[in-house]
Every structure is written in structure tokens, then in C-alpha cells.
Amino acid sequence: xxxxxxxxxxxxxxxxxxxxxxxxxxxxxxxxxxxxxxxxxxxxxxxxxxxxxxxxxxxxxxxxxxxxxxxxxxxxxxxxxxxxxxxxxxxxxxxxxxxxxxxxxxxxxxxxxxxxxxxxxxxxxxxxxxxxxxxxxxxxxxxxxxxxxxxxx
Numbered sequence: 001x002x003x004x005x006x007x008x009x010x011x012x013x014x015x016x017x018x019x020x021x022x023x024x025x026x027x028x029x030x031x032x033x034x035x036x037x038x039x040x041x042x043x044x045x046x047x048x049x050x051x052x053x054x055x056x057x058x059x060x061x062x063x064x065x066x067x068x069x070x071x072x073x074x075x076x077x078x079x080x081x082x083x084x085x086x087x088x089x090x091x092x093x094x095x096x097x098x099x100x101x102x103x104x105x106x107x108x109x110x111x112x113x114x115x116x117x118x119x120x121x122x123x124x125x126x127x128x129x130x131x132x133x134x135x136x137x138x139x140x141x142x143x144x145x146x147x148x149x150x151x152x153x
Contacts, residue, residue, distance in 0.1 A: 001039060004114055004127045004147035006047040010034075011149045014050040014086050018120040021055070022090035027062035028055050029087035031072070033080050036112040045083045045112055046150075051075050061099075062087055084114035093119050094126035096142050104130055104142065114145065 014030060021028035030052030036045055053068035053075070064072070076082070085108060089095070094117040096104065104115050108130075115128045127147040 001042060002044065002148045003129070003145035004045045004047065004116075005150050006032075006116075006147060007034075007049070008149055008151045010047050010050040013052075014116075014118065015120065017050070017052055018088040018090070018118050021057060022088060022120040025059045025090060026055075026057040027060065027088050027090065028052070028057060029062045029064070029085060031076070031082050032084040032086050032114065032116065033076070034083045035081055036083065043112060045114055047083060047114075050086060059090070060092075082108075083112060084108055084116065086116040086118065088118045088120055090119060091121045093122065094124045096128055101130075101142060104128075115142075116147070 010032065017028050017030060030050050032047045033051055034046045034048040036043060038044070051072065053071040054065040056063050056065045096115060096117065100115060104113065108115065113129070116125065117128070118125050127145050128142045129145050131141050131143045
């Protein structure tokens, strides 16, 4: 069993977004929406979609533009669960920077929230969660978790 399952359509949408931005040497980001489930007492996340809007990006930073939140509020309907976020590190590998860890702590603090990082130039993907076992203040208080892309037959 994996900690995170990404439906193929969400994976493909994120991939296309990241590749487009990487062609201009820019980072990109979006929200992961879906659900939180359990099987035999073990919790897992199912990512059903990748939702994004206009990004303000550089080669090493990214955030949503001011205008993006208006678009996101239209896209994210009632009942949609944001299970995490996904962003790219074009050419830098998959890890959580200290800024990424702070973002996770402030905006995605629930046990089920995930952070997925993609390096579209290297074709790498990794998923992370905050680790409650690490002392507060330690910027390395996250752990890599397992994930799989779910493809329809």
C-alpha cells in the first residue's frame, strides 16, 4: 500500500504545467485535491485533480499571483478537499527547501497534507509529509512518503 495515489489525469495536468514553465526555466505550483481514506487502519491520500491558476515565478521561487485567487475560488467548489500542493524545482532535484517546509507548516499542517515536488528536467517526482517526530524549529522535519500514479485500464 502507498501513502499517496495520484490519478493519471492529475499527474498529467501537473506534468504539462511544470514542463511548460521549465521550458522558460521557471518554477510552477498548484493545489492537489482529492480525498483521505483508510484501509486496514492505515491512512492514504487519493489525489483526483491538480488545480492551478496564474503563477508569479522565477527560476527558484513561485507563488500564486494576486489574480489567481479569484480564479481558484471559482475552480474550487464546495466540498472539494485540498489534500496538498505540488510544485516544481526545474533542474534542482526533488526536496523541500526551508521555504517549502515553512509553507507546509503554515498552509498544510494536517496529518494528511502532502507536498509533491517535481523536477521536470530530470523526470523526478517525490512526495513528502511533515514529520511530527522531529523537534519543532528543525527545518528538516519532513519525510518522504511513497506514492503511485493510478492509471485507468
